Amino acid sequence: IDVSTQCEVMMIDKSTNYKARKTASVLTLEVQSSQETSSVDTPSLFGCTSETEESTVSELTKLEFHHRKAMLDIIAKKPKMYLGLPKQFLWLLDEIVEKSSIKIDKVSLIVTLLKIKQNDSLERISDQFEISRTKLSSVIFTGIEVLANYFQNFVYCPEPKQIKQNLPLVFKIRYSDVQMIIDCFEIQITKPSNPLKQAQTWSQYKSCNTVKYLIGCTPNGFVSFISTGYAGRISDKAIVEKSNLLNILPPNAVVLADRGFKEIESLFSLHGIKVLRPPTSEVLQSKVIASLRVHVERVIRRVREFSLLKPHSVVNYKYVSLLDEIVLIVCGLINLRGEIIKSY
Missing domain, CATH: 1.10.472 (Cyclin A; domain 1)
Structure with missing residues (x-):
């Protein structure tokens, strides 16, 4: 669902809310007085000549x-x-x-x-x-x-060779093939007046009306992918499938994802891409993958530093149709700030 269809923009011309006031008729005595003093300069709005x-x-x-x-x-x-x-x-x-x-x-x-x-x-x-x-x-x-x-x-997927050259030390030992870490974040919007759009944008996770984005970054925190906005009701698997992410990643790439991305392995395997998620059985490996995946959360934290996109900053209906452009601008600005993790 295109985010631009979630809310109807209604512009109100406030210039029609004002009524002209009619001045009362001037008394004859005042007219005569004004004629007598016509030679004197009339004070202006500022009380001067x-x-x-x-x-x-x-x-x-x-x-x-x-x-x-x-x-x-x-x-x-x-x-x-x-x-x-x-x-x-x-x-x-x-x-x-x-x-x-x-x-x-x-x-x-x-x-x-x-x-x-x-x-x-x-x-x-x-x-x-x-x-x-x-x-x-x-x-x-x-x-x-x-x-x-x-x-x-400023938002693009670097070449695999370039990603490896800037790989942080924590990735170099066992996860040197990781090219992207993915996660989703939601932005709260004003409640649509249309009941259908209310249901489509309702997020069970946030308990409010939201627009949902899929974001991906390289291991050193460079934003390499940002999807268009989808209605908050969409699942993580559906947003991966509908976005252009699978066509951007090269074959044999490795992607880190959260445990919440269920049943996405089949989607990535069709394109020759491997997905690593924290396993439920192996505690040690689960902790390692979770500690590496946390870097995308730091990127999302940088996105939230922009007040218009803060967690509880409800985006006005006037800006909902421009939300994709706003998020893209913010991601470009984040990439100008440098690496989240220094490579050594």
Whole structure:
């Protein structure tokens, strides 16, 4: 089930909620008084003459500019904290603007990444960057599309030789053929209004409506695969079968999986791929495999560092259709942060 069909996006034009007020008729005495004092300058909204008003508006514009610049300076000092982007890769924003087929500026990309990383309210971001509320939504939607198109190049399955060269020491002794560790994670979404979609997205494991993803990483924590989103009701076996994972892995590859991935050996064996799961009978081997498989959980923990994708951060229905792109952007940013486990 395509995640984009889970919720219907309903946009409400708030501009129609305001009613124009009719001014009362002016008394004759007031009209006469105004005619007598017509030669005197009428106070403006700021309580001053037109020349002073223009000066005040100019000062406010300068103040807004300095406020916006101050916010950008703060982000530039700590981009990893505010955007999830390592400081040494800030130059990527200029490259994205230059290479994007969609016209967009650097500030729009910063605002989009800030929303994904911090999940601040649109009202607050609007005040911080002096962007209108209506325009901000459009900016973020466009920014997600542009960023996803760029960061998809950072999520790929490396060659087996390259994986072995960066293999952590704990894998080199008995598990040097492992090319991917897989696991699933779920993102909570707002409850759909459609009863059928409520049932499809209901997760028994999380006890809420979710979108489920299959993620795979190399032994050193590089995100090498991320599936599209599926309704939370889907099983682990079904998501492996429906995703493109089996076509990405080369023959004779070894995959580490959790014990919850039941009956997937037959799917992988058809493609000449071996699956290692913690056995129930051998306690020692079960502990070893579980300790190696935990590295994919560390990757998922990095995904959860982005506030929009936190465990109990319910994704608004407006962003559900863009959730695949958001997850892809986050995985690309994670790969820029370096290895989870150092190879020695």
